Amino acid sequence: MSSTKGTTTPMMAQYLEIKAEHPDALLFYRMGDFYEMFFDDAIAAAEALDIALTKRGKHDDQDIPMCGVPHHAAEGYFLTLIRKGFRVAVCEQMESPAEAKKRGYKAVVKREVVRLVTPGTLTEDSLLDARRHNFLAAFHVVRNEGALAWVDISTGAFHVMPCSGAQLGPELARLTPREVIVVDGNEADWAETVSDSGATLTTLGAAAFDSTSGEKRLCKLYKVGSLDAFGSFKRAEIAVMSAVAEYLEITQRGNLPLLRAPVQEGQSAAMQIDAATRRSLELTRAMNGGKQGSLLHCIDRTATAGGARLLERRLASPSCNVNVIMDRQDAIAFLTDNTRLGEDLRDALRGVHDLDRALSRLALDRGGPRDMAAIRNTIGQAGALWAHLPEGLPDTLKTSAQDLTGHEALFDLLDQALIAEPPLLSRDGGFIAPDYDAELDEARKLRDEGRSVIAGMQAEYIETSGVSSLKIKHNNVLGYFIETTATHADRMMAPPLNETFIHRQTTANQVRFTTVALSEIETRILNAGGRALEIEKRLYSSLTDAILAEAGPLGALARALSEIDLTAALAHLAVTENWTRPKVDDSRAFDITGGRHPVVEAALQKEGAPFIANDCGLTDTPIWLLTGPNMAGKSTFLRQNALLAILAQMGSFVPSTSAHIGIVSQLFSRVGASDDLARGRSTFMVEMVETAAILNQADDRALVILDEIGRGTATYDGLSIAWATLEHLHDVNRCRALFATHYHEMSALSAKLDGVDNATVAVKEWEGDVIFLHEVKRGTADRSYGVQVARLAGLPPVVVERAKVVLEALEKGEREGGGSRKAIIDDLPLFAATPAPVPVTAAPSEVEEALKAVFPDDLTPKEALALIYELKNKL
Incomplete structure (x- = not known):
């Protein structure tokens, strides 16, 4: 510039x-x-x-x-x-x-x-997704100890946790922040990790991350003498919280948002799920980046924005604490046993507004009367909700119920002060209810009823003067004035009337007067509109102060409403979709009976097709080696068991007949193929990087699902990698795993490794076609049916027939030991020299033969109906 x-x-x-x-x-x-x-x-x-x-x-x-x-x-x-x-x-x-x-x-x-x-400091409803958080995060390393802090200024939620550089990627994948702050000069170290999470990278000077001055800044922010009341924070944690506070002061120009007390999270409190696994399982976002098609979209039955955000947090961070999980399950079970109560709660919750965001906007002076009305209405609705709750509630619901009441004084204030449907902005005025403030009522009367006020004064002056022709008029020069004829003027200028009426102007036929009262009322009428608005702004400010003074209890109310909403939503889901309560404990068990993939099942229901439920038992043999053709449902089976573990540990019921799941500390998924051209990585390279991460990190409480390891390279290379990977999972990681492969040779491992069992997805052949039964059973697949699947995909018949010839030659050569693959291939007739095969046509079926003898015009209605039954029997 x-x-x-x-x-x-x-x-x-x-x-x-x-x-x-x-x-x-x-x-x-x-x-x-x-x-x-x-x-x-x-x-x-x-x-x-x-x-x-x-x-x-x-x-x-x-x-x-x-x-x-x-x-x-x-x-x-x-x-x-x-x-x-x-x-x-x-x-x-x-x-x-x-x-x-x-x-x-x-x-x-x-x-x-x-x-x-900036991306991480948005508060306006029009800029945000009401059902998702908008996190601003900060990361820093102090003396080899890292920490991550994150805040949603639209709700005030503030969290911090220890976090190493290696953990930053998975944590950002969990939180999906919009903006991440790092120290100026270190951005190159974290740019790739932040970019992978979809966030914007922002830098701040090193002074913002100073833990000593940062502690003073935070104490001043929360008006406390020490941070000990919030927890025992390490220097790195204080540094990142300080950076968040500094950045908010910069972006909000000192007008800080309403921040809750910082919550310290532990590293082992939640199931660890890396970014690749989250993408693969489509937990909160589908592969296309949207919510549609994700697990979150499939299971979301929440009625409030706060409940929806809590659901996403729980789904992104499944708990590893058995007591926490059981408390959540108890609450859901209570409402599944009392379905009428659950539906009453859901009906009441539909009248609840987004309390957290309304409070935040008011604190930042970006709110308006409509936010105040939302708070008033939500407090009132919370009272109605409390009235529905009976005695004997489980702990989670009992704790939430206690926070639903105690806001009556604020409700009464707002109910008296505000009209039923106030405008969006305070500058528009008209939001204070009549009879709340006498001064405002008077100003409004003058503003809205100026003519009637003047008419009343005119009648009063006629009575005082005895001059029936007296008029009060108005022009742009004199303003309001009293006018009478010259005949009556002498009388009005004589005592005692001259003490009231003050002469202003004499014209040819009229004499004009004013009074002190008329001059005052004129000023008040002219200024009434502005004065009414000023009074409303003053009252708005006092109401804002009253609301913010109750920010703590209102925050507790918002959390209680979200908890009740999520509990009722998951109970509704369990009842309507036939989900069951899983047994979750500290064992290494993993036994699923009749498990279903919730997203796939929902999609099939729309088409009127059933979902084939399957069992999975990893308790006695913690690794299943799964074989079967493509399109048979192996990937669905792998993913559904991972999703069952996530749902169980977030405290939800699960789509199965029964389930017993020992706590899963880490979840790893390597399912699906993709490249990373931006970094020069092929599909196979991405696969190997992700597999390496699993083998280097998975502990004995992990659950690993792997699909087609080694397929992106030569057959023997791929088989060797897959073989060695399975052995490592069994011998070193000692975790629970589902390992899908097309390398049937690997089924021999079940005889060598005690913890490995074979399973396959059943199929059936019929007249050259393959029928997928989607049923998982113990055993191994005899072949992959790749050619049949290619035919179903629509490959030209000539290509399919040629593939059959090549496959038969290769399989015959291997069975008979007829030399090397190269020699076998050399003996095959050249494709170009062979004539195109005649399209294969199946023999006419019984139904077709029967239809050839039918002449529709000759059939009576009764004969036509009989024919339909006959054809159906033949089919």
Whole structure:
């Protein structure tokens, strides 16, 4: 950007000065009803927003590029820019042009940046997904100890945990933050990890991560003398929490959000799931990046935004604490046994608003009367919810029920102060209820009923003066005045009336007067609208203070509502989808009877097709070697058992007839194929990297699901890798595992390794076709049926027939020991020299033969019906 020189106008000089303080952000510079951008900002914004690029004036003899957006529609533009990787500095007018002119005719209106809009600091409903968190995270390493802190300023949730550099990727995959802060100068170390999580990388100076000054900053933030009340934090944890607080002060310009007390999380509290496994299992996002098709989308029956966010947190972080899991299951079981109560709770919860986000907006001064009404209505609905709850609740519901009441004083205040349906913004006015404030009522009466007030005064003055023709009129010069004919003027100017009526003007036929009361009422009428708005703003401020004073109890209420909502939702899911309560303990058991994949089952239900349930028992033999053709359902079986473990440990019931699952500490999935061209990795290389991570990290409480290890290389290379991998899982990791493969030679391992058993997915051949039964049973597959699957996929018949010839030759050569594969292949007739095979046609079926003898026009209705039954029997 050009520097300021002699031709710079005062306004442009101000712009350039403010822009210099925010070089890495687009400066939204307020000009009346618009935000305007200039120079390079204008060029970038016009392209990103697809708006017109124009020009305004000159700078150093060059046209100044300019574009702008209406200030009332700015939020939509913010969202577009944030999604495209920009940051936005919002520069507002801090005074009116009239106030600026008091300092001098050419004085420039004062402007300041009041907020930096970044991906991790959004609070507006229009910019956020109500059912998902929007986390801002910070990571730092102090003396070889790392820590990760994360906050959602739209709800106030603040968490911190120890986290090494190696753990950062899996934790970011769990949290999916929008923005991650690291120390300036270290961004190269973490750029790839942060990018993989989909977050934006932001840097802060090292001073922001100083733990000593950071502790003082946090104590000041929470108004405490020590952080010990919140937990025993290590230096790295204090450093990252301090960085979060510093960044919020910078972006919010000192107007800090309502942050909850920091919650310290342990590394072993949740099941560890790495990023590749989360993608493979599609826990919270489908492969296409959206929610549709994910496990979260499939099981979400929550009625509130807070409940939906809690569900996502639980699903992303399944617990490893048996007592916590059992408490959650007890609550769900209580509502599955009392279905009427569960449905009543769900009906009441539909009237609950997003309490956390309403509180956060009010704390940041980005809220409005509608947020206050949401809080009032939610408190009222919580009371109705409490009335539904009986005695003898399980612990989880009992604890939540205790937080539903105790807010009556705030409810009464808001109920008396606010109208039923207030406007969105306080500046619109009209949200304070009648009879709440006498001064406001009077101002509104003058504003809305000025004519009737004047008419009342006119009747009063007629009675006082005895002049029936007296009128109160108004013009732009005199304002309100009393007018009478010259005949009665002498009387009004004589004692005692002259003490009330003050002469103002005499015309040819009329005399005009005023009174002190009329002058006062005129001023009040003219100012009534503005005065009413000022009174409402004052009352809004006092109501905000009253609400924020109850932020702690209201936060507890929000958590209670979310817990009850999630419990009722999971109970509803269990009842409607026939899910059962799993037994979860500290053993190494893994026994599933009649297990089902919830997402696949839901998709089949829409098509009217049944899902084939399957058993899985890894307690006695912790590794199953699964064989069978493609398309038979091996991947579904692998994934469904991993999902059952996740659902069980988040405290939910599971889609099975019965389930006994010992705590799974880690979950690893290597299912599906993909490359990583950006890093120069082939599909096979990605597979090997992910397999290496599993073998290096899995402990004896892990659950590992692996599919087709080694398929991306030569047959013997792949078989060797798969063989050695299975042996390592059995001998070294000693974990529970499902290992799917096409290498049938590996089935011999079950005889050599005590902890390995063979299983296969059953199929049936019928007239050259393969029928998938989707049934998993003990044993091994005799072959892969690849050619049949290729035929089903639509390969040209000539290719399928040629593949059969080659396959038969190779299999015959191996059976008879007829030399090397190369020799066998050399003996095959050349494909190009062989004529295209005649399309194979099956012999006519009995149904077809019967139909040949039928003449439809000759059939009576009765004969036609009999024919249908006959054909169905033949079929």
